[in-house]
Amino acid sequence: MKRVGVIYHPKIMAAGILAEQLARILPSLESTAWTCSAWDDQNMRAQCPGTDLAISVGGDGTILRVARAVSDWETPILGVNLGHLGFMTELSADDIMGRLASVLNGEGWIDHRMMLQVDLQCRDRSKHGEELPQPLSALNDVVVGRGAVSRVVYVKTSIDGVLLTLYKADGVIIATATGSTGYCLAAGGPILYPQAEDILIKPISAHLTLAYPLVLPSAAVIELEVQTDHEAMLSVDGQINMALHDGDKIIARRGPHVARLVRVNPPSFFYSTLERRLKVKD
Template identity: 45%
Template sequence: MDVIGIVCNAAKPAAVEVARTLVRELDARGLRVVLTPEAAAAVGAPDRSRPFPGGWHGVDLAIVLGGDGTLLRAAKAASPLGLPVLGVNTGHLGFLTEMEASELLPSLDGILSGDWQVEERMMLRARVMRGGQEAMGGEALNDAVIARGTLARMVHFTARVGAIPVADYAADGVIIATPTGSTAYSLSAGGPILHPGLSVLLITPICPHTFNARSLVVPGGEAVTVELHDPGEVLLQLDGQTAGPLLPGDEVVVERAPQVARLVRRSPFRFYDVLRRKLAEPQRIIGTSFGG
């Protein structure tokens, strides 16, 4: 292993301090270190700045310092490169991250020697089709959410799996989640928990105006299409980030992405142990993925 990349949440002083220490430790071991522009500015190392992910070809491992949000964004950005990502939690909660900040330095030599394995996580791709043209789109590791904006009104839409209509909803919105995302927003909306090793998509309505609407699990090879019927402010969000507004007649096509997120694990991932532990803390898991 020759080149290590560092991503950190520059808004978190704890993450910046760990990044500074990590740069010193990697330098002492004779490794080349690159940082995202934000991380480089935060730690005072502008000469190590490389655009992420475009300037990270040849990087062997990305170490991500922050919380689950930072890891989600970094893993998604790194996925086209096939770059493995090690999540180090420097915040209050970290369910996707692999270790706490206090564990990083004691584990560093083992990590650098390759004493880890990669867990591949399914991602999804969403495309907004407008008048037969792709108006916008993007990838997500957790979920794509179609929901109302600031107006307190229901959204009317139809969901199809392949070419087959499966549901007409009047609801606050709908979530299309990966198995990793099944323990995030979808769980708080009443959806089931799925093992992250599955290759499926999960459709969960948000506050549906009926007693009959239920979540639906569909094969990962199928495309889920959501057609919007109403005027008004409706947004598409990917992993919590707004992709843009939707218009009546828009179709949002969600399917398995061609690339996967590659998360570094020091030992085989034991999902049911994590599940048991996190379900013992129900007030802490709602809205946050705990797939790691």
């Protein structure tokens, strides 16, 4: 008997419908099921203990939410996409019903993806109120960027305690290999092998400063200190956002957990579909 969570994008009607269909069919496959909105982080975390598989119904953004929620348990995630081919989802809505039984019986392999741990050190905690969950996890990226004011931010960047540079830019991205095909790619960064355990640093529209991307080993500890007279922003996976102020620091490093994505296609599938995926993004 397996316990399966079916987690869906709440604003895509087809996702909710498919989640209900999967929940109905799972008992006939000798599995118990629970369903939850991907935006209900608290409920997801409460259901995770004892869950053998999380089925993410939506797109890559849904997987990002699920991966952060289940990270403490490293629950395997099977991604089902409802639109274009994503970089993390594995099966289409048309395929999932026909492949579900075999996946539950062990078909496929586990794709381990490194995650980041993000700690926020505030110069003045009174400016942040109660919005300080610690630490944060990221599967894609961490971005320190300008806020509502359309002005560059200064980001003092250190690696392993050694000053790299003071970026004058629209922002700075710290990305995993998984995140290398997201915002980092749009900002001019390289595409990394999906299972690579490297960390990328890429400034966004750097002004008269180091503009090239840097590829760092997984053991690197990166510190970003905001130096600004206006509000900046921290964004984690593009989904968790909070204001930053002068003197606030972000510490990013390899996290203690990984995202475990269930794959039924061979590893070479990433390369054989890369051009098609990038054309969809464009």
